[in-house]
Amino acid sequence: MPTVDVSEVDLTNWGLHFYSKLESVDVxxxxxxxxxxxxxxxxWIFPWGELHSSNDGxxxxxxxxxxxxxxxxxxxxxSFGAEAVVLQPEELREAVRRKLVCALEEYNVPNS
Incomplete structure (x- = not known):
């Protein structure tokens, strides 16, 4: 396993440092x-995420x-509900969709 220089890594940049060097999936x-x-x-979960805001909010x-x-x-x-739509990758999009379908099915259960 290759060594990794962590001399300049701290809590504010660890994600950026490691994700840029290892194989990652673009989200x-x-x-x-x-x-x-x-x-x-x-x-705080991933401070390396880049948020691009539009004029409409x-x-x-x-x-x-x-x-x-x-x-x-x-x-x-x-956990964001309708406030977030995963556009890519398809694997993450599908995983969220499955969770939404399961949640919806819970509301379609007839009363016993």
């Missing part, structure tokens, strides 16, 4: 104005994650 998420607020409140979040983190970020973006 793009469309956020409503409320979604941007939610992201900013939970932004919406935005696009771009970041890199490891393929092994798809499940974690599916939970994360699922």
């Amino acid at each position: 793009k998420v469309k956020l409503t104005a409320k979604g941007i607020e939610l992201f900013r409140n939970k932004g 919406t935005g696009i979040l771009q970041m890199g994650i490891f393929p092994s983190e798809i499940r974690f970020f599916a939970e994360y973006f699922f």
Whole structure:
């Protein structure tokens, strides 16, 4: 395993440092104005994410994650509800969609 120089790594740049050097998956998420607020409140999870805001208050979040983190970020973006739409990668988009379908099915269960 190759060695990694961490002499300039701290809590504010660790994600940027490691994700730029290892194989990562590009993620793009469309956020409503409320979604941007939610992201900013939970932004400590990945401070290396780049948020591009539009004049209408919406935005696009771009970041890199490891393929092994798809499940974690599916939970994360699922928690945003309709305030976030994963645009890519398809694997993350599908994971969030499955969670939404399961949640919807819970509301379709007849009363016993």
